[in-house]
Amino acid sequence: MFDLVLSNVCLNGALTDIGIAGGRIAAIGPGLEAGAATVEDGAGCQLLPGLIEAHTHLDKNLLEMDWVENVVASDIKAKIDNERHLKGVTGLDPARQSARQVVMSIAKGSTAIRSHVDIDTQYGLAGFEGVAATRQRYADAIDIEIVAFPQSGMLVRPGTIELMDEALRQGADVVGGIDPCSMDRDPKGHLDVVFELATKHGKPIDIHVHEPHELGMFTFEMIIERTRAHGLGGNVTVSHAFALGANDYLAVAKLLERIAEAGIALMSTGPSMVPVPPLLRALDAGITVCSGTDGMRDFWNPYGNADMLERARILAERNNLSRDAEVERALEVCTYGGARVMKLADYGLEVGNYADLVLVAGRNPVEAIVTLPPRKLVLKRGRVVARDGVALVEAA
Amino acid sequence: MFDLVLSNVCLNGALTDIGIAGGRIAAIGPGLEAGAATVEDGAGCQLLPGLIEAHTHLDKNLLEMDWVENVVASDIKAKIDNERHLKGVTGLDPARQSARQVVMSIAKGSTAIRSHVDIDTQYGLAGFEGVAATRQRYADAIDIEIVAFPQSGMLVRPGTIELMDEALRQGADVVGGIDPCSMDRDPKGHLDVVFELATKHGKPIDIHVHEPHELGMFTFEMIIERTRAHGLGGNVTVSHAFALGANDYLAVAKLLERIAEAGIALMSTGPSMVPVPPLLRALDAGITVCSGTDGMRDFWNPYGNADMLERARILAERNNLSRDAEVERALEVCTYGGARVMKLADYGLEVGNYADLVLVAGRNPVEAIVTLPPRKLVLKRGRVVARDGVALVEAA
Numbered sequence: 064m065f066d067l068v069l070s071n072v073c074l075n076g077a078l079t080d081i082g083i084a085g086g087r088i089a090a091i092g093p094g095l096e097a098g099a100a101t102v103e104d105g106a107g108c109q110l111l112p113g114l115i116e117a118h119t120h121l122d123k124n125l126l127e128m129d130w131v132e133n134v135v136a137s138d139i140k141a142k143i144d145n146e147r148h149l150k151g152v153t154g155l156d157p158a159r160q161s162a163r164q165v166v167m168s169i170a171k172g173s174t175a176i177r178s179h180v181d182i183d184t185q186y187g188l189a190g191f192e193g194v195a196a197t198r199q200r201y202a203d204a205i206d207i208e209i210v211a212f213p214q215s216g217m218l219v220r221p222g223t224i225e226l227m228d229e230a231l232r233q234g235a236d237v238v239g240g241i242d243p244c245s246m247d248r249d250p251k252g253h254l255d256v257v258f259e260l261a262t263k264h265g266k267p268i269d270i271h272v273h274e275p276h277e278l279g280m281f282t283f284e285m286i287i288e289r290t291r292a293h294g295l296g297g298n299v300t301v302s303h304a305f306a307l308g309a310n311d312y313l314a315v316a317k318l319l320e321r322i323a324e325a326g327i328a329l330m331s332t333g334p335s336m337v338p339v340p341p342l343l344r345a346l347d348a349g350i351t352v353c354s355g356t357d358g359m360r361d362f363w364n365p366y367g368n369a370d371m372l373e374r375a376r377i378l379a380e381r382n383n384l385s386r387d388a389e390v391e392r393a394l395e396v397c398t399y400g401g402a403r404v405m406k407l408a409d410y411g412l413e414v415g416n417y418a419d420l421v422l423v424a425g426r427n428p429v430e431a432i433v434t435l436p437p438r439k440l441v442l443k444r445g446r447v448v449a450r451d452g453v454a455l456v457e458a459a
Numbered sequence: 460m461f462d463l464v465l466s467n468v469c470l471n472g473a474l475t476d477i478g479i480a481g482g483r484i485a486a487i488g489p490g491l492e493a494g495a496a497t498v499e500d501g502a503g504c505q506l507l508p509g510l511i512e513a514h515t516h517l518d519k520n521l522l523e524m525d526w527v528e529n530v531v532a533s534d535i536k537a538k539i540d541n542e543r544h545l546k547g548v549t550g551l552d553p554a555r556q557s558a559r560q561v562v563m564s565i566a567k568g569s570t571a572i573r574s575h576v577d578i579d580t581q582y583g584l585a586g587f588e589g590v591a592a593t594r595q596r597y598a599d600a601i602d603i604e605i606v607a608f609p610q611s612g613m614l615v616r617p618g619t620i621e622l623m624d625e626a627l628r629q630g631a632d633v634v635g636g637i638d639p640c641s642m643d644r645d646p647k648g649h650l651d652v653v654f655e656l657a658t659k660h661g662k663p664i665d666i667h668v669h670e671p672h673e674l675g676m677f678t679f680e681m682i683i684e685r686t687r688a689h690g691l692g693g694n695v696t697v698s699h700a701f702a703l704g705a706n707d708y709l710a711v712a713k714l715l716e717r718i719a720e721a722g723i724a725l726m727s728t729g730p731s732m733v734p735v736p737p738l739l740r741a742l743d744a745g746i747t748v749c750s751g752t753d754g755m756r757d758f759w760n761p762y763g764n765a766d767m768l769e770r771a772r773i774l775a776e777r778n779n780l781s782r783d784a785e786v787e788r789a790l791e792v793c794t795y796g797g798a799r800v801m802k803l804a805d806y807g808l809e810v811g812n813y814a815d816l817v818l819v820a821g822r823n824p825v826e827a828i829v830t831l832p833p834r835k836l837v838l839k840r841g842r843v844v845a846r847d848g849v850a851l852v853e854a855a
C-alpha cells in the first residue's frame with residue numbers, strides 16, 4: 064500500500080507516521096507500518112519539508128580544489144574582476160564544482176536549488192552549460208533552477224545581452240540582473256533589458272540589489288514600476304535588498320508596503336556585516352521572503368557549507384529572533400518561502416504533496432536549528448537521497 | 460626524553476613535531492618521535508594554541524535540561540527579570556550546568572574560560588559557588604576565571620554590593636559590572652563601586668557595556684577616567700562595547716585611541732544583530748581584543764555551542780574579513796587576545812610554554828575555521844583532554 068513509511072516522526076509536536084506512495088505523501092497518522100514495503104524508523108526526529116536553497120552560485124565554488132589564498136580588495140568590482148581572472152588561472156570547471164556543491168546540499172537536506180550562474184563575455188555560456196549538465200545529472204535527487212546572471216554587468220560589456228538571451232533560449236529558467244545603478248551605471252538601460260528578456264522568454268526575474276540606502280531605494284522604485292507595467296507581480300525577486308536595512312523606519316515601511324503591493328519577493332541570506340531587510344517586518348507586510356547560502360568557498364570569501372538549516376539560524380540571529388515562534392518563522396523562510404519563490408508544485412507536509420522531506424534530531428524544530436545535527440534522512444520524491452549526513456549520490 | 464610527541468603537525472605552513480615534557484613544549488622540530496614515551500600522529504593537522512573562551516556565562520545554560528519555550532520580550536530588563544524568575548522555576552543548578560558547558564568547551568578545544576557569574580539578592584552566591592565547584596572539579600583540564608557579575612544591577616538592589624564583596628573575598632577573580640547608565644541609573648555610583656571593589660581586592664575589572672552610541676561613549680569616558688585615576692591600565696576589559704559600532708568614524712577613532720592609551724581591553728563576540736566594535740581598527744589602534752561565546756542555550760536565546768573556532772569565523776564574517784591574513788587575525792583574538800586579557804602565563808606555540816594545544820584538520824588555519832571539523836586532539840598542560848571531538852572528562 065505504501066512504498067515507504069517513516070515511522071515515529073515528530074510533526075507539530077506529536078509523534079506520527081508518514082506513508083509514502085508514488086513519490087508523494089499518501090497518509091499521515093499513527094500505525095501505518097503494517098502496509099509498508101519498507102519502514103524507516105524516524106526515531107522521534109523532527110519532520111521538515113525539504114529545505115530550499117533559493118540563492119546560491121553553483122558554478123564557482125572551489126570545493127576540493129587547491130587552496131587559493133584570498134588577497135582581494137574589499138570593493139565589489141575588484142572582487143568581480145579578481146574572480147573572472149582567477150577562474151581561468153585555476154581552471155575552475157563549473158560542471159565539476161556545481162556537482163560537488165549539489166552533493167553537499169543534498170546531504171544537508173536541500174531538495175531544490177535556485178542558482179545564479181555567471182554569464183559574461185569572457186567565459187560565455189560555460190558556467191550555464193556546466194550547471195545545466197549537473198542539473199540533468201542529479202535530476203532524480205534535487206530540483207535545480209538556473210538564473211542567467213550577468214555578474215560582470217551587461218551594458219558595460221557589449222555582447223553580454225546576446226549571451227543572456229542565448230542562455231534563456233537554451234533553458235535558463237530565470238533572468239538575472241545586478242545593481243542597475245552601480246554596475247552598469249544605467250539603471251534604466253539595465254532594467255529595461257532585464258524586463259524585456261523576461262517578457263520575451265516568459266520567464267521570471269531575480270535581481271541582485273546590493274545598492275544601499277537611498278540608491279537601493281531608487282532602484283527598488285524602478286523595479287516596482289516595471290513589475291507593475293509588465294504585469295509581472297509574483298514573478299520578480301530582489302536578492303539581498305540591503306537598502307531595506309536602512310535605519311529610516313518610515314521610509315522602509317513605505318517601501319515594504321509598495322514591494323508587497325507589487326508582488327515582489329525578497330531574498331535575504333542574513334549576512335552579519337551589512338544592513339539587511341528586517342525579516343519579520345517584511346513577512347508581516349505580506350512579502351514572500353526566501354533565503355540561500357549565496358557564494359561559498361569561492362574567490363569572494365572562504366565561508367559556507369550549503370546548510371539551509373544553519374541558514375535559518377543565521378537569519379534568525381541576524382534579525383534578533385530568540386523566541387521559539389520567531390525562530391520557526393526563519394525556518395519557514397528557508398522552506399515554504401523558497402518554495403513559493405521557485406513556484407514548486409505540491410510542496411509541503413500535507414497528504415498529496417511530493418515527499419520531499421527531511422528528518423533531523425531535536426525535541427522541536429528550534430532545537431534542530433540550534434544544534435544542527437547531521438540530517439538523519441533526506442527524501443526526494445519519496446526516495447532516500449541522504450542518510451546520516453551523507454548523500455547517496457556522488458560528485459566527480 | 461619527551462612524555463609525549465605530536466608528530467606531523469602543521470605549524471606556520473610546515474610539517475613538524477612537537478615534543479612535550481613536564482606539561483610544557485620542550486622542543487619543536489622534525490624527527491622527535493625517537494625520544495618519546497608516547498607519540499600521537501598529528502596527521503598533518505593544524506597546530507593551534509588552546510582556544511580562549513574569554514566571555515561566557517557558565518552558571519545559567521540549559522544544556523540537557525527540559526526544553527523551555529522562549530516567549531520573553533526583547534528588551535534587556537525584561538530578559539533579566541524573566542531569567543531570574545525562571546532559574547527558580549526550572550531548578551537550574553549552576554554546578555551541574557557549568558560542568559556541562561565546560562565539558563563542551565573542552566571538547567571544542569578551549570583551554571581557558573573567563574566566566575561571568577550572576578550575583579544578585581535573589582540567589583546570593585549560589586551561582587558563584589556552583590561555578591567554583593566546577594572550576595575545582597576540572598582544574599586539571601581547563602583554567603576557569605570567575606567574574607562576580609551583578610546581572611540585575613547593584614545600586615537598584617540593595618545588598619548586592621555586599622554579595623559582590625563576599626564573592627571576591629571567597630575567590631572570584633574579577634570584578635564585573637553592567638551598563639552603568641541604563642541598569643543602575645547612576646553611572647558614577649555604579650562605576651565607583653566597581654573600581655573600589657577592584658582596588659580593595661586587588662583584582663581586575665570586566666564590565667558589560669551594551670549601551671549604544673553616545674550613551675555608551677559617555678560610559679567609556681567614565682571608565683577611562685577611573686582606569687587612569689586608579690592606575691588600572693592593563694586590568695580593565697569592556698565587554699560588548701556596542702558604542703564602538705556607531706557609524707561616526709571620527710568619534711569612534713578618537714575613542715579607540717583613548718581606550719588604547721588607557722590600557723583597556725575589549726571583548727567582542729561579533730553578534731550579527733547589533734553594531735559591534737570594528738575589529739581591525741581596534742587591533743590596529745593597539746587594543747587587546749578577546750572574544751567569547753557569551754550566554755548560550757539559556758533563557759535569553761537558544762543559540763550557541765561553545766566553539767571558539769567557530770567564534771573566530773563569526774567574528775571574521777561580522778567584520779567583513781575575507782582575506783586569509785585577516786581571518787587569521789580573528790583567530791588570534793580567540794587565542795592570544797584572550798590569553799592576554801586573562802594574563803595566562805607561558806601561553807603560546809613556543810618552546811617553554813605550557814602545552815595547551817589544539818590539533819584540527821585543515822590545509823591551513825583558515826580552512827579549519829571555515830570547515831570546523833571535530834578537534835582531533837586537545838591538550839591541557841601536555842595531557843590529552845579531548846580526542847576526535849569528544850572530551851575525556853565527563854559532566855554529571
